[in-house]
Amino acid sequence: MxxxxxxxxxxxxxxxxxxxxxxxxxxxxxxxxxxxxxxxxxxxxxxxxxxxxxxxxxxxxxxxxxxxxxxxxxxxxxxxxxxxxxxxxxxxxxxxxxxxxxxxxxxxxxxxxxxxxxxxxxxxxxxxxxxxxxxxxxxxxxxxxxxxxxxxxxxxxxxxxxxxxxxxxxxxxxxxxxxxxxxxxxxxxxxxxxxxxxxxxxxxxxxxxxxxxxxxxxxxxxxxxxxxxxxxxxLPAEDGLDLRSGARKPGASLKIAVPMLPGIANFDDLDPLRAEPAIDLMLVPRGQALPGDADLVILPGSKTTLRDLAVLRGEGWDIDIAAHHRRGGHVLGLCGGYQMLGRLVRDPLGLEGPAGEAPGLGLLDVDTVLDRDKTVRQTAFSHAASGCAGLAYEIHLGRSEGADRAHAPFRTDSGPEGAASRDGRVLGTYLHGLFASDSVRAAYLSGLGLAGSGLAYEAGIEAxxxxxxxxxxxxxxxxxxxxxxxxxx
Missing domain, CATH: 3.40.50.300 (P-loop containing nucleotide triphosphate hydrolases)
Structure with missing residues (x-):
């Protein structure tokens, strides 16, 4: 039966x-x-x-x-x-x-x-x-x-x-x-x-x-x-076609610029930041320079890190990011964006496209090698500087190793996670969804001079x-x- x-x-x-x-x-x-x-x-x-x-x-x-x-x-x-x-x-x-x-x-x-x-x-x-x-x-x-x-x-x-x-x-x-x-x-x-x-x-x-x-x-x-x-x-968007900067916030006290790379992935990482009333988050399309008055540049996740790294250079955004950093600006790399911030990205097996390697932006002292073992997991984590905790997830190929891993900005049950430059203005992490934690988001933004807004992001999604x-x-x-x-x- x-x-x-x-x-x-x-x-x-x-x-x-x-x-x-x-x-x-x-x-x-x-x-x-x-x-x-x-x-x-x-x-x-x-x-x-x-x-x-x-x-x-x-x-x-x-x-x-x-x-x-x-x-x-x-x-x-x-x-x-x-x-x-x-x-x-x-x-x-x-x-x-x-x-x-x-x-x-x-x-x-x-x-x-x-x-x-x-x-x-x-x-x-x-x-x-x-x-x-x-x-x-x-x-x-x-x-x-x-x-x-x-x-x-x-x-x-x-x-x-x-x-x-x-x-x-x-x-x-x-x-x-x-x-x-x-x-x-x-x-x-x-x-x-x-x-x-x-x-x-x-x-x-x-x-x-x-x-x-x-x-x-x-x-x-x-x-x-x-x-x-x-x-x-x-609510989180499913399709990259849904990505848009939205209305500008003239009175915002913090400007974030995000280059729109063709392989952008897990872009809902940006949603909690966009929801902050004092943040003007600008998605920068190809053909436009990154704004010189940005306080923070975020390199988002990427499904094709080497291809997107080539596009980033082709658009001249590497020059914009270097100038932004020289002016004292902050840079954050998420997953594939983290890999791009390092010294070298290698894909010897051609896991995300043609096999090859390319120098990264050199803002973090780490090298990345993509391998067949794909990390897919949910994880609890904490923000090293504040001790604030949250839940996140990882989906990535490869590992990133180097001296700046000694300054990991986060911790998980597996140990230190991510990397930070010695001056603390450049961070990279494999954690997705970290800004959905209100306390972690507030702690990170306080380091950029932005006071907490009291935004309850997850509660807002439920409502x-x-x-x-x-x-x-x-x-x-x-x-x-x-x-x-x-x-x-």
Missing amino acids: SPPRTPAIMILGTGSNVGKSLLVAGLCRLFADRGLAVRPFKPQNMSNNAAATPSGEIGRAQALQARAARIAPHTDMNPVLLKPESATGSQIILQGRVAGRLSSGDYQRRGEFLPQVLESFARLGEGADLVIVEGAGSPAETNLRARDIANLGFARAASVPAVLVGDIDRGGVIASLVGSHAVLDAEDRAMIRGFAINRFRGDVALFAPGIETIRGLTGWPCFGVVPWFAEAAQ VLDRLAGHLERHLDTEALLSLARQGA
Whole structure:
């Protein structure tokens, strides 16, 4: 006898960045607060924004969704994670572990991973009352359908009904929903049981004729129209396309400059700093110099350290950083950015691209060698200068060693972590998420002359998730969604 089916529903989108991740997070919080054991699931993700779990890596969006569901993240929530290394290839993370590379020419190989996807989905469903599945991109990309595991290919294999979401803010929502219906084959079309509209601005009643048009041309019912949720910007972004400087803060007392490198990874490290009212955090695009009046330059994480180091030099940002340091400015390197601050970066096995090496910026007396052993872990840590503690995570290849490791700015249960220059103005660390700790962030910023603001960052994330759940409950037919999940395909 087969085990009982776990209720599940899939949230598909008419395209990338229509708000699928946010809707899944909000629904996870909503149903968890009703007392249901909810699990988020994304068969395949493509992102360099990853989270560490005890069993390996997943997309950070799924980690946020797990938090929304009030459970610990697990690799079964995102069995296939593709981490772009170039415009034509990605590293494959399969059920949390590195499993090779996937070139754009081999994209149809994704179908090979369907057994592991279904295995993870089945395990995740054990003991759950509801699994909320997130699609990737659009299910209407018919050129990719043959080996699809991310959208309707998964839905049909797992017998999970789906809802198609369109983003009205970007325009063309009627055409995108009706067009998706038109290009899908009959069996795929049958898996979609209705639609929803996201990011509506203005009077929802004005869109009533649009809803009727979509209903008439597709036969799909509407599960709701979700108004714009401005607080979404306070939650960690999944996609590098979401990165933006935001509004300038003319009265800010501390300016931070961050060069936008093409392989930027785990960029939500910056979110707690951006949330500080007295900090003006500027993301500097290619083609622009780093501002000369910055107090701190942060080199963020990178999936392709040597490539990004070459870009940094090509943009002249190495010269800007050297001048900034001579003027007495501070520099912080996170993970790949830490590696760039050293004397030398070597990738003899070609783990992040072509094998090779390059001199670093020379602001820290450390050398880095990338090797096959990848560190993926969650860890407690403390700030050496203040003793303040927090929780962080590491996801990196290689080790960095040198004299400046003797001045490590942090400590973990493994010992000293990171490196610092003798003058204390240049720091590097492999710790991600360290600024989410209010006490650690306040201690670090006090060293830059900024008094604590009292910002409770993690509590703020929880409050936004709660308000998001309430927002969706008001504007979506959540009872109909739950009923659909329980009925199945």
